[in-house]
Amino acid sequence: MSELRFDTVSVRYGRLTAVDGVSLTVPSGQVVGLVGESGSGKSTLARAAVGLSPVSGGRVLLDGADVRRLPRRKPLQMVFQDPYSSLDPRMAVGESITEAMPRGAHRGKAGRRAEVARLLELVNLDPERAATLPGQLSGGQRQRVALARALAGQPKVLIADEITSALDVSVQGAVLNLVRDVQRRLSLSMLFISHNLAVVRYVSDFVAVMYLGRIVEAGPAEQVLTDPRHPYTRDLLAAAPSPHRGLLADVKDDALADTEPADPHHPPPGCHYHPRCPIGPLVHTDSTVCLDTDPAAEAAERPHTAACHFAATPPIPTRRSA
Incomplete structure (x- = not known):
């Protein structure tokens, strides 16, 4: 087991700050579950x-060591979102898995074939699939192969980036159960x-909520x-499928803001969510502090390290509560 730590990590592309001082x-x-809307910086942080x-x-630290100074094959592996593009279509399943094994x-x-068979069984696939090309597999099967390939690298830390979003609903649960197992x-x-x-x-054991390149809760x-x-977390919960609406009985179905997220090239001053x-x-109108004072500066002193000036005063009012 190993600890992965992001220490005030920023990622910039020209004038765009995709990840802004994330710890x-x-x-x-x-x-740790990392959640947020598309464009919030989640995948950029993972990459x-x-x-x-x-x-x-x-810095990104693995057991205290900067990952940029670790050997090329790091004990840190990633499973990508799209199971159709993450595997080489010209390589058999067994070859793809073998390629990821440390030298x-x-x-x-014989030893490599045995390891391929073990990994395929670990992800609930028939070892005979080793000779199969990715094009002959379903999306769920390809994602299992992608997981086996990541495990072939003998990681201590695994990053799973939206690994069920491209799958049919009927197979998402099975893949999630597999990943947790x-x-x-x-x-x-x-x-x-x-x-x-x-x-x-x-x-997840822990949850982090990301908005415009920052962790807000x-x-x-x-x-x-x-x-x-944080109001953004509440808005995400209000927009979630029905199982989560029961968590906050006073949140209405239309609670997620109608406005679009701010332009990441020109984030608003003060609280980015205001x-x-x-x-x-x-x-x-009395919440003027949000206009010019960044709540992230004192987040560590608030519940859930929330980047909200009013986080310490529950309950937070809902957008359209009675």
Whole structure:
């Protein structure tokens, strides 16, 4: 087991700050669910961890060591969102899995074949699938192969980036059960990324909520999802499928802000969420602090490290509560 830590990590592309000073810890052997709308910076943060996005500031640490200084094959692996593009269509399943194995980890072709068979069984696939091309598999089967390939790298930390979003609803549950089972059996630390709060709650020990490149709330999953302290978290919960609406009985179906997220090239001053916030200055004229004072500066002193000036005063009013 290993700890993955993002230490004030920033990722910039020209004038765009995709990830803005994120500090987040994935504790050893635990699952942290990272949730937020599309464009919030979740996948960019994940890609920075595995070296696919440039880290403009801060550090990504694995057991205290900067991942940029680790060997090329790091004990940190990632399963990508699209099972149709993450595997080479010209390589058989067994070849793709073998390619990911550390050099010298298994002796001879027989040892590698045995490891491929073990990994396929671990993800509930017939070892005979090793000779199959990805094009002959369903989306769910391909994602299982992608998981087996990541596990072939002998990771201590696994990053799963929206791994069920491209799958049929009928197979999403099976893949989630598999991921949770593998994580527990192998004692892996995991960063699990999703926009679906129901999925995040099912697999995660901790939850972090991301908006416009920043973590705006984080804490134990049950606490964050039953007693959210940031208005954005509440809006996400209100927009989630019906199982989550029961958590907050006073939240209406249309609680998610009608306005679009702010332009990430030109984030608003003060609290980045204030143009959409149900308790912000556009709704409550006395909330002027939100216009010019960044709440992230004192987030560590608030419940769930929430980047909201009013997080310490529950309950937060809903957008259209009676």
